[in-house]
Each structure stands twice: as structure tokens, then as C-alpha cells.
Amino acid sequence: MSMVNSALSTTAYALLGLLVFDRENPEGMTGYELKQRADFTLRYYWVSPAMSQIYTELRKLSEAEFVETAPSDGPARYRVTELGEEQLQTWLFHGEVGFPILKHPVALRLLMGRLSTPEQLGSMLEGHLDDLAARRADLQGVRDMLGDEHRVRYAAMVADWGLAYYDSEAQIVAGLRERLDGMD
């Protein structure tokens, strides 16, 4: 990706995006709050960065003057700047949009299925279905909290996307589960 000096990572832009959502709030957010927000929303579409990385990215964003620290006697509170918002907009529609990256440990194991029995594989798939259901419930919680107000309209759309994703994966996996029973 040739990350030359000034170029920011996708994760940095994702965080910048979270700050834009919060731009009405003059207080700004601390790195810690940003992490919580990321865990709550971002993680369904992009890896939620580690705490240490949040602060690293905030430092970079700060150097580029895409964020500023609102004066505070306590912890550092970040707000997006005018420049930051423009930059995000530029990146959104002129930056490279890569292809989704998937790391699917369950599919990976099934791929090596011949080293195991259909029973073992079946129970793994069932475990995966449980995980999917739990995650889906979490995301449904997020979706319910979003509502439909204009500010979060697109976030709500993406949440619906995520829910449909989980549902279709669950269907597919259940189908495979059945198919396993028809095997030796």
C-alpha cells in the first residue's frame, strides 16, 4: 500500500469517521470513548483497533491537523477539524476502495475436513451457528438503538446489511450442516 509519510491507514479514517458522527458535541471524545464507540459499531465492518492503536492513529491524525484536542484539564478530548472533515470526504470518494478481507476460521477448518469426521465438523458448524446468533443479537441491539433519524440513516442501512449478512450466513451454514449428515 506504499504508506508514504503522510498517507493515513483505513483505520485512521474509520476513527475520523466516528469523530465526524460526534461533531455536534463541543466536548469531543477521549481515546477511551472512541474505543468503546468502535467496539459498539465499527467492529461489524472493520476490525476494532486495539487501544494502543487508537492512540497511535489519534497522534497521526493530530499531526496532520485532521483532529484537534479540545481544551480540558483532565484527559485529552479530540474533535474533528474542518480540514479533517474535508480530508475524509476526499478519501471517501477518491481513495482506493479495496476488496473486503475475510478471515474465516470455520471455513478454513472445514476446508481441511477430510482429516476429521462429519460429526466433528457438524459440531463445529453448530458452534458457529450459536456464535452467529449471539453476534446477530448484539447487532440487532445496535440497530434498535440507532432508529431512523437522518444523522444515522446510513449507519442504520449498514446495520441492516450486517443483519442480512448474518442471516444468510446462518442459512448457508445450516445447509452445509444438513449436507454433512448425508455423508459417509
Added chain:
Amino acid sequence: MSMVNSALSTTAYALLGLLVFDRENPEGMTGYELKQRADFTLRYYWVSPAMSQIYTELRKLSEAEFVETAPSDGPARYRVTELGEEQLQTWLFHGEVGFPILKHPVALRLLMGRLSTPEQLGSMLEGHLDDLAARRADLQGVRDMLGDEHRVRYAAMVADWGLAYYDSEAQIVAGLRERLDGMD
């Protein structure tokens, strides 16, 4: 994940899995061939490791004696060992099965949609649909080549999983595309 000394990464096990598929072949595979194989099959379910990483993982696998180098006067050719196969089996059913990790640059951008127009978002989604179709076609090619013979039965199942995945994502994205038209 607490990667203590001896523990191998998921990527290492994925490569070990590819070597197991090839275990009938006394010649073994070079790192280069392994990379090609990974690009051809693995990449749909797990990030295809960079060349440099292939060699790094092969060194680790070799140190653990999970692979051996078949004698060759030319390039190094690797084969899975008895021990390696056992280890893979152990890992498959006693290792932690993490949750899938997704990095979805399109969903991420849509999440910040309010910084842009529905037209811009729509054309981004259309681009994504094209990408999906192209990828799907690639995967269909892989699937066709696999057939249904016992050796690759599970690999074929996973390919079907992948195809269904692409189809459902395409449907979901097309749905969102429509929904955008109904917006301001």
C-alpha cells in the same frame, strides 16, 4: 492470542493444510507453488499470505518438524510429516476457533455516507457489485475444477459456501442500492 514460542499462527496451519492436500505427491511443493495454491483456493476464506510470510511460516513449520524438505538439487520442496499431520488434526479440533474477521471497505464508507450524496454511494455500491461478480466467477472456476471426488469433498463444500456467500451479498447490496434511490 498469547503466541508463546512454540505456538503456530492460523496461517501456518492453513499452509500445513495445503501440504496435507498434496501429501500423495512425494515431490512436495516449493514455497512458490504453495503461494500459488493459496492464491487459488485459500484466499476466499483466509488472507493469502505474502510470499515473504510463506517462507517465514515454512521455516517455523520446519523447526517444529511438521514439514520436511524432500531432497532436491534445485529449490526446496516441502512435504508434511506424520507429526505435522497429527498436529494439524489436534489443532483442528482442540484449538480455539475464533470468530470470523471482516474488513469491509465498502460498508465502512457507507457508514460515513452522510458526508456524501446518494449518487456517489450508489456508484460505489455498483462498483462493489461488479467486483463481487468478478470474484464469484473466479470462485466458480475453482469450484468447477474441484468436481466431487472424495479427496476434495470438503473443499468443494466450502467453495459452495463461498458461492452462496457472494450471491447473498450481491442480493443485499443490490437491495441497499435500491433503497438509496428512495432517499433525498
Added chain:
DNA sequence: ACGTGTCTATTCCTAGTAGGAATATACCTA
């Protein structure tokens, strides 16, 4: 025969990323 290009094969380097541990303060509660 000769340069150019592509494929095979491997190593090296650098920057990015993960993620636990460490530190420190504050607040709540048993």
C-alpha cells in the same frame, strides 16, 4: 546470438498491526 520479458524461487527490509502488560487515577461498595 542477443536482448527483453516473464516465470520461478527466495530473501530482505520497513512500516503497520495486534494485543497484552504496566501505570495511574477515580469512584463505588462491602
Added chain:
DNA sequence: TAGGTATATTCCTACTAGGAATAGACACGT
């Protein structure tokens, strides 16, 4: 008032990404 949990940030280290560099082999046209 000790101990747990939440807030807030930094540090360290190992892992990962991925391009660049190197180098031999083979092919193809001139």
C-alpha cells in the same frame, strides 16, 4: 478502608503486510 471496576494512556514486543531486490531459467522475436 481495602478491593474491585471503570477510565485513560503508554509501552513493549512479536507478528504481519507487502513491496523491492536478487537471480537463475526459459521463451520469443530480431
